[in-house]
Amino acid sequence: MNLDITPLLQAAVMGYRSPEPNGSNGALGLSKLMGISNGILSRKVNPLDTGSHCSPEEVVKICRESGDLTPLHAMAAALGCVLLPMSAGQAADVSPTLATNFKEDGEWLQAASAAYAAPALSDNMLAHATKEGIESIKATANTLGQLIAKNAASKPVHLKVA
Structure with a gap:
């Protein structure tokens, strides 16, 4: 399976929502947590920009901070694997x-x-x-x-x- 996860990373970045009432959302908010500029983060997750890429550590940070694990699930699926959470809170109602x-x-x-x-x-x-x-x-x-x-x-x- 040949899968470009860059659009999935872009969706995760765009879907980021700051927990702060006056915090920034999307690439602007997430870039502050990552210690890089909004422009650089946006370039790294732009599927049309083939010159910039996220490091593995940046992929993990994007997934962790955005709460969107779709890029990691896509990478696992490309390798014929499925990810399972190491722990999940007990749901009162599933x-x-x-x-x-x-x-x-x-x-x-x-x-x-x-x-x-x-x-x-x-x-x-x-x-x-x-x-x-x-x-x-x-x-x-x-x-x-x-x-x-x-x-x-x-x-x-x-x-x-x-």
Whole structure:
């Protein structure tokens, strides 16, 4: 699978929301946390700018600060792997998680169906189907992580792994 994660990084940067009431959002806010200028960050995640790239550490920082792990899930999927969270808080109600899972699965199936039905598969259609597939995997991994956490929380203390 040959996947350009730069558009996914760009979406993560643009989706950043500052926790501060008067903080900056998007590239402006995230660039301050990363210690680089807004312009440099914007260039690094611009799919049309082939001269600038994010370091692995910058990818991790973008994902951590934005809360959008889609670029990491895309990299794992390109290697035939799926990421699972190391820990997830126990959900009081898993319904919102399952709803997100169903939504993402539906979008993936719709994109895949359209791609299969097309007489010719364009690069844009493939990119869209890939993005939706990765988001579906991410939602499934999140649901599974919450179920694992719920299982661990329901065990007696002497049966929990240290």
